[in-house]
Amino acid sequence: NLISLGNFEEDMPKLKDCDFVIEAVVERLDIKHSIFAEVEKHRKPSAVIASNTSGIPIESIAELFSDDFKKHFVGVHFFNPPRYMKLVEVIPTADTDGEIACKLSGFLDQRLGKGVVPAKDRPNFIANRVGVYSIMAVLDEMIKQGFTPTEVDQMTGKAIGHASSATFRTSDLVGLDVTAHVVSNLYPAIPEDEDRDTFKIPEVMQTLLDRKILGDKTNGGFFKKSKDAEGKRAILELDLATFEYKPQVKTKFASIDAGKAIEDIPTRVKQLVWGKDNVGEFLWKTSARISAYAANRIPEIANTIVEIDNAIKWGFG
Secondary structure (H helix, E strand, O other): OOOOOOOOOOOHHHHHHOOEEEEOOOOOHHHHHHHHHHHHHHOOOOOEEEEOOOOOOHHHHHOOOOHHHHHOEEEEEEOOOOOOOOEEEEEEOOOOOHHHHHHHHHHHHHOOOOEEEEOOOOOOOOHHHHHHHHHHHHHHHHHHHOOOHHHHHHHHOHHHOOOOOOOHHHHHHHOHHHHHHHHHHHHHHOOOOOOHHHHOOOHHHHHHHHOOOOEHHHOEOOEEEEEOOOOOEEEEEEOOOOOOEEEOOOOOOHHHHHHOOOOOHHHHHHHHHOOOOHHHHHHHHHHHHHHHHHHHOOOOOOOOHHHHHHHHHHHHO
16 A cells, blocks of 8 residues: 556656655666666755666666766665565765765664665676686586586575575575676676686576577576476476486485484584585585685675675565
8 A cells, every 4th residue: 555656658747755865777788878868857956866777787777877877876776676685785975975875774774674784886796706607617517527507405495594595596585697697797797707707607507598498587597496206296306317307315414314313503514515525625625715716805895704695685685
């Protein structure tokens, strides 16, 4: 009952009564510019104007508009779905009034109950920059070491204190096309990045995109929900050699089974990462890469490790 619908042709004048205006249109700069040109005509002078872009530079969105518009303009990146995800990244520009950004952060925190992370206006901000890097690094190591998506999710989920959706189940939920879109935008935007090549789309991922195997939105990605001969729910797994689905088979990893007895997550992770088996090798190579990459992003995307930790905790579980 608190929501009313409108359209861009007839209802823009209603913005004169709004204190906070958020744009969430398609990720194309020209379209955002055309929308904000209308917003500027009708906005209340004191209103906060925001973009929910997940990666387009906030400064480039604001550049065409008045100084007063720029003063009230800020990036506010809610993680999807916003009703469940705690993270919101607040990205001011050099022109954003600091007091306005501060008040907005307080509103998002205290009134909406969000986890607010201040981010710098760098490509894909904090959570997607590091989170998508982690997905691509894990995919790279999986290909090199010959693991299956199921085996990787066994290692990168609850076993190490992460969300049960782990790596590839998360990719299916997000959509492989979305991940690829973020990766494709990132690569040309970060020529100075020391591990930039990780953001090149590997052949296996390109094949999935070409075949429209995109995740839950296409009823199948790395995994697919099905039913067995008795009509019971079954999960199928994509064979990355044939790109055909086959029954999911979970490998019995002795080290992961032993780790379940260790309730303290840091102690368990340390034991798994330093293990002498293939689980230890995989987790060491991926966690070392991801930790080093995140550390090297300071001060590029954030001023301290706290922002990076909070963004990954609240945005990626």
